[in-house]
Amino acid sequence: MMGELRTISLADWRGRYAQLRESGLDEPGYGGPLERHFDGGYRRLARLRFDPSPAALRLWNLVLTEEDRLHQARRDGRIIVGCMKDLGTIAVLAWSLPRVVAFYPDGCWWTPCIMEGFTPLLKIADSLGVGESFCPVRAMLGAFLSGSEFPEPDLLVCGVGATCDDFSAIAQRLEATGRRIVWWEVPHRRRPEAHEASVLLPGGYVASCRSVEFVRGELERVWAALCEAAGGLPLDAGGVAAGIRRANALRRRLRQLRETVFLSPRPLMPSLEMLLAEMLAIHYCSDWDEAMRVLGDLCDEVTRRRSQGLALPAAEAVRLFWVNPPADLRVMNLVEECGGRVCGTDYMFTHALDEIPEDLPPLEALARMVLADPMTGASADRAGRICAEAERWGCEAVIVCRVPGASHCATEGIVIADAVRDRLGLPVAEIDVPPVADPIEPALRTRIGAVIEAARGRRK
Amino acid sequence: MNIAVGIDAGSRRIKIVLWDVDADRVAAAGCADQGVRQEALATELLDRLLVGQGLDRSAIRACVATGYGRNLLRLADTTITEITCQARGVRYRRPDASTVVDIGGQDSKLIWLDASGRVRDFAMNDRCAGGTGRFLEIVADRLGVSVASLGELASRSAAPAAISSMCAVFAETEIVGLLAAGVSPADVAAGVQKAIATRVAAMAGGRLNEPIVFTGGVAQVSGMASALEAATGRSVIVCPDAPMTGAMGAALLAAERLDARRPVPR
Numbered sequence: 001m002m003g004e005l006r007t008i009s010l011a012d013w014r015g016r017y018a019q020l021r022e023s024g025l026d027e028p029g030y031g032g033p034l035e036r037h038f039d040g041g042y043r044r045l046a047r048l049r050f051d052p053s054p055a056a057l058r059l060w061n062l063v064l065t066e067e068d069r070l071h072q073a074r075r076d077g078r079i080i081v082g083c084m085k086d087l088g089t090i091a092v093l094a095w096s097l098p099r100v101v102a103f104y105p106d107g108c109w110w111t112p113c114i115m116e117g118f119t120p121l122l123k124i125a126d127s128l129g130v131g132e133s134f135c136p137v138r139a140m141l142g143a144f145l146s147g148s149e150f151p152e153p154d155l156l157v158c159g160v161g162a163t164c165d166d167f168s169a170i171a172q173r174l175e176a177t178g179r180r181i182v183w184w185e186v187p188h189r190r191r192p193e194a195h196e197a198s199v200l201l202p203g204g205y206v207a208s209c210r211s212v213e214f215v216r217g218e219l220e221r222v223w224a225a226l227c228e229a230a231g232g233l234p235l236d237a238g239g240v241a242a243g244i245r246r247a248n249a250l251r252r253r254l255r256q257l258r259e260t261v262f263l264s265p266r267p268l269m270p271s272l273e274m275l276l277a278e279m280l281a282i283h284y285c286s287d288w289d290e291a292m293r294v295l296g297d298l299c300d301e302v303t304r305r306r307s308q309g310l311a312l313p314a315a316e317a318v319r320l321f322w323v324n325p326p327a328d329l330r331v332m333n334l335v336e337e338c339g340g341r342v343c344g345t346d347y348m349f350t351h352a353l354d355e356i357p358e359d360l361p362p363l364e365a366l367a368r369m370v371l372a373d374p375m376t377g378a379s380a381d382r383a384g385r386i387c388a389e390a391e392r393w394g395c396e397a398v399i400v401c402r403v404p405g406a407s408h409c410a411t412e413g414i415v416i417a418d419a420v421r422d423r424l425g426l427p428v429a430e431i432d433v434p435p436v437a438d439p440i441e442p443a444l445r446t447r448i449g450a451v452i453e454a455a456r457g458r459r460k
Numbered sequence: 461m462n463i464a465v466g467i468d469a470g471s472r473r474i475k476i477v478l479w480d481v482d483a484d485r486v487a488a489a490g491c492a493d494q495g496v497r498q499e500a501l502a503t504e505l506l507d508r509l510l511v512g513q514g515l516d517r518s519a520i521r522a523c524v525a526t527g528y529g530r531n532l533l534r535l536a537d538t539t540i541t542e543i544t545c546q547a548r549g550v551r552y553r554r555p556d557a558s559t560v561v562d563i564g565g566q567d568s569k570l571i572w573l574d575a576s577g578r579v580r581d582f583a584m585n586d587r588c589a590g591g592t593g594r595f596l597e598i599v600a601d602r603l604g605v606s607v608a609s610l611g612e613l614a615s616r617s618a619a620p621a622a623i624s625s626m627c628a629v630f631a632e633t634e635i636v637g638l639l640a641a642g643v644s645p646a647d648v649a650a651g652v653q654k655a656i657a658t659r660v661a662a663m664a665g666g667r668l669n670e671p672i673v674f675t676g677g678v679a680q681v682s683g684m685a686s687a688l689e690a691a692t693g694r695s696v697i698v699c700p701d702a703p704m705t706g707a708m709g710a711a712l713l714a715a716e717r718l719d720a721r722r723p724v725p726r
Contacts (some may be wrong), residue, residue, distance in 0.1 A: 168495070229565045427581045443567070448585060450543035454579040457544070 003310045007049035007270055007336070010408040016052055025054055028290065030065040037064045042383055043116040044436075049333045051273045055297035062285050062294050063276050066103065067150055069286045071099040074151040079230050080154035083283060084140075084181075085167045088352025089370050090157050091283040096243025097230045099241040105156075105284045106167070111434055112435040115327050120146060128173055134165040135406040136327050136435050140394055141174055145254045155229040156181045157222055162188040162376040166406060182225045193208050201372040202354045204388075205381060215367035223363065237317055240362035246288055250354045253293035253295040254281055255353065260302045262343040262393050266311035270304040271342035272332035275325060278345060281352040307446040312336065318455045321341040321395035323386060323416055327403050331444060335399075337455070344393035346386050350374055364437035379412045383419035390424060396455040399448065427454040463487060463510075463519045465716055466711025467502055467536060467543065468704075469529030470494060472565035472593060472677065474502050475707035478509055479715050481521060485605025486711075489515050489704055498529045502603070506535070522714040523706070526706050528566060540713055542706050543571055543582050550673050551577040554702050558669040560687065561660055562705075563678035565593040570664050577712030588660070591659040593678045600650045602635050603645045607679075614649035621651030633697050653683050657691035668694050675699040676706075 008016060017025075017033040025031075042064065064439040073080055079097075082088040082105045094102035104184060111119055121142030126129070129147075130138045143149035158171045158181050171376075176182045192198035199209055223240070243249045258437035259275060261269045277298055284291040302350060305311065320335060321344035335342055351373040357365040374382035390398055396422045400413045417428040428453035429445055462481040473491045480487040488509040502525075510516055525536035528544040533539075542562075549710065550560045551573065560571040567584055568591045574580045585591050593607070599640050600607045614620075621643050623631055631652070638648050656678075661668075672694055674685050679702035688696045699705055 283480055387476045414665075421581060427579070429582075442531065445531070446528065446541050446543070449539075450541040450579070453541055454581065457578040458580075460578070 003308065005305070005310050005312050007312065007333075008052045009049060009105050010038060010045050012052075013050060013057075017057070020054055020057075026294075028061075028231075030061050030068065030234045030246070030290075031058065031059065032058055041118065042114045043118060043330065044114045044173075047330050048272065049270070049336075051270050053301045055294070055301040056269075056273050058297055059273060059276055059294050060288055062287070063279070066107075066286050067237055070101065070103055070150045073286070079155070080151060081226065081229065082150075082155045082156045084156060084158040084171055085163050086157070086159040086186075086370075087282050087349035087373070088419055089219075089366050090159070090222060091354065092243050092247045092366060093219065094157075094226055095246070095284070095288060096240045097226060097233060098239075100226070100230050100299065101286055102283050103150065103286045105140050105143065105150065105153070106137050108140040108143045109135065109327070110329070110435075111139045111143070111149065116436055121148070125170075128177075130170055130173055133405055134170060135164075135403055137167060138170050138405075141170055144174055144179070145177065145223060148327075155225065157225070158183055159186045159311075161185040164375075164406070168297060182222055185214075185372075186218075186376050187214055187375075189371050189381070199368065201368050202353065202357060203372045203374070203385065205377060205385075207368075207371040211371060212364070213369050215370045216363050219363050219366055219370070228382045237362050238415055240366075241358070244356045244358060244362055244365060246453060248287065248358065249353050250284065250292055250295065251281060251353055253292060253299060254278065257295060257299050257302065258345075258353075260299065260306065264302075264306060264311070267314065267317055267336070268305045268340040270299065270312060270332070271322070271335045273298070274327070274328060274342060275332055275347065276347075278347055278349075278426075282349055312341075314339055314341065316432075316456070317341040318452045319396045320389040320455075321345070321386065321393065321398045321454070322347075322401065323398065323413075324348055324401045325359055326401045326433040326437075327435045328433050330441075331433050331437060332403070334441070334448055338445060338452050340397075340448065344389050345394045346374070346382070346389065348375055350385065350389075351445070378417040380419065382412070383416045386416055387419055389440075390420065390426065395426070396458070397426050397451045398424075399430045399451060402429060402430060402432045404432055404434050427451050461487065461515060461519055461520045463515065464698065464711050464715035465508070465520055465523040466545070466707040466709065466714055467523065467525045467527070467533060468542065468708065468710060469498055469502060469525060469527035469533060470565055470677075470706070473703065474498070474505055474527075474529075474712075475704050476502070476505050476509055477704060477711040478513065478705040479711040481715050481718060486708075489701075489707070491619070491703065494529070494700075498532045499534065500501045502533055502598050503535060511534055514533045515530075524710040524714040524717070526710045528593040537714070540719070541709060543569060543594035544579055545706045546675060546710035546712060547571050547577070547579045547709065548571055548712050549705030549707070550675055550699055552708055553696065553705065554671065554673045556671050557673040559664075559667075559672045561672060561679075562676040563591070563593060563660070563684070564706075568592055568660055568663070568676075568678075570660065572667065572669070575691075583665075585659070585663065591635060591656050593676070595656065596652070596681060598632055599635060599649065602632060603637075603649060605645075607681060610649050611653075611684065614653050616646040617644070617650030620649055620654050621647045622647075623655040626628040650683070651688075653681075653687040654684045654691065657684070657687035660679050660688060661691040664692065668692050670694055673698050673699045673704040677703045679703075
């Protein structure tokens with residue numbers, strides 16, 4: 001007998017929270033009812049559907065209280081490092097230093113969504129000439145200038161080059177406001193020439209040894225800057241190796257969660273909570289221990305559900321591969337409402353999910369991870385990985401989600417969609433998702449619903 | 461009489477088909493202008509069609525809603541996207557269809573069908589009015605003619621004007637400029653048709669397999685099919701009763717849901 005789980009609304013969470021408290025809910029210091037975040041201005045929560053488990057509550061509370069942790073770190077005299085644009089390498093390096101807290105200022109790109117536009121961040125960005133032709137990550141500029149989202153970091157590090165044109169322009173504008181940024185260059189991952197020595201990267205791409213060497217040099221420079229900011233610490237390769245092991249421990253736990261959920265015949269965890277869980281890989285939401293605990297709880301929860309035959313409704317849900325994070329979190333709910341489930345993802349930071357080699361000198365290993373990022377090579381390379389992953393997870397259709405204003409999304413979506421059609425023969429839908437997608441929800445439902453119907457029709 | 465109902469709540473018109481499940485034929489079909497009271501408008505049209513057949517709602521055995529307003533219709537048993545419904549409706553009219561071009565009031569779509577008529581893949585325009593029926597309405601309004609006579613106007617063109625922008629707002633600005641420069645309304649109308657057809661051809665990306673069947677309200681605008689043929693280099697067949705294919709497909713899918721074992725004619 002299979003039991004059904006139901007997602008719940010923010011209002012439902014009130015009663016659910018009281019019930020959990022009565023039954024002895026074990027909460028961390030950042031715990032509490034979900035609705036307090038709504039009261040604090042996160043209005044979008046009222047439009048979302050949530051997983052009803054204590055593990056999911058802990059995940060949401062961890063994600064929505066990062067600001068508090070960063071302010072606490074400042075009060076504790078810890079060194080705060082803003083790791084910009086890089087989605088999974090510099091944070092590993094920074095977290096390997098004692099008394100350093102790394103965070104991801106780019107995460108502000110969800111603020112316009114979570115606050116349903118009731119935020120001055122975008123207006124501040126507008127005033128600096130960074131208007132809506134840019135990706136919503138421009139909200140980060142407003143966050144720095146207003147000081148409303150996080151304390152001023154002690155050090156800012158930003159990847160540039162084969163990363164994102166929008167972000168480079170935004171970060172340059174930030175630097176022009178008087179902030180010092182340690183720039184490091186991410187070269188385009190090119191195919192090695194015949195005479196060049198090459199190296200196989202984690203994830204399967206190949207790069208020239210010369211490219212790896214260049215990146216290693218860049219990382220050495222960043223590492224020196226980090227050690228200096230941390231109070232003139234010596235360069236300790238052993239510390240970085242330990243940091244890599246910690247990153248890998250978290251990545252392994254996340255892999256366990258993804259495999260349990262994605263490979264399950266029935267949906268064990270909503271797509272929205274899975275998206276949030278994956279985000280923890282980038283910088284641990286500023287607390288590695290808690291990120292580990294949250295992922296552990298989620299793993300336990302889905303394992304329990306699987307053993308007890310509990311799952312979300314829609315037993316016939318179509319297995320979707322999802323490309324790029326949506327600017328509006330509500331869209332992840334739409335997947336399930338339209339009869340689908342996300343069973344494979346490329347949210348632009350897949351290299352933060354792959355394990356970092358532990359049998360190499362630490363900076364060499366990190367340099368290889370930088371070049372293993374699908375976003376730093378040709379779009380066709382990324383499309384190739386997406387096809388391989390979609391096949392591995394047994395996906396029946398692919399949704400390519402575009403971020404309005406994001407320069408890479410304008411052309412990359414077509415390359416990915418064509419590759420999926422040609423190589424896998426799966427239906428593909430491309431969707432544009434603005435930070436608050438309510439006005440176009442009917443159109444989004446049509447696109448998501450149609451790709452699900454097409455995939456379901458192929459089962460017959 | 462047992463009736464399966466298909467409702468296409470489009471952006472400009474509501475279309476309804478009543479399918480006689482016992483006789484395997486269309487019992488009645490009709491359409492009405494869309495408005496703010498979408499559910500009331502659909503209900504009024506449905507009741508009118510039923511009364512015309514001497515029936516009331518007790519004859520309804522299944523009801524499928526499609527179109528952008530489908531989720532507002534509580535009288536439907538279920539909703540199915542217009543992609544699936546258009547494919548099913550076109551397949552009923554043209555069982556050999558391989559590619560469906562659907563240009564409606566709010567969006568344009570390409571639907572690729574497999575050999576058994578199922579949706580293999582689809583593509584839709586972005587969320588703007590460029591390349592849709594709404595675009596034609598704006599142009600017709602600017603030229604002072606009805607949408608229905610836009611094709612006739614375009615047929616008098618000697619040299620279609622080049623419309624560079626496919627954003628409806630910018631294109632309107634271009635049209636004002638062209639008219640001010642002395643370009644004839646006929647050349648502007650033909651230029652707009654050509655621009656829409658070119659956009660659809662680009663959306664197809666060369667993946668157009670014949671027979672290509674053209675449906676949706678815009679398929680009825682004279683000259684659009686030949687503009688599509690010119691843009692794609694392929695033959696284009698205008699689907700019979702094109703504005704109704706979505707509702708037709710919804711009605712057939714409703715009948716299939718009613719009795720999955722009982723084949724419904726293709």
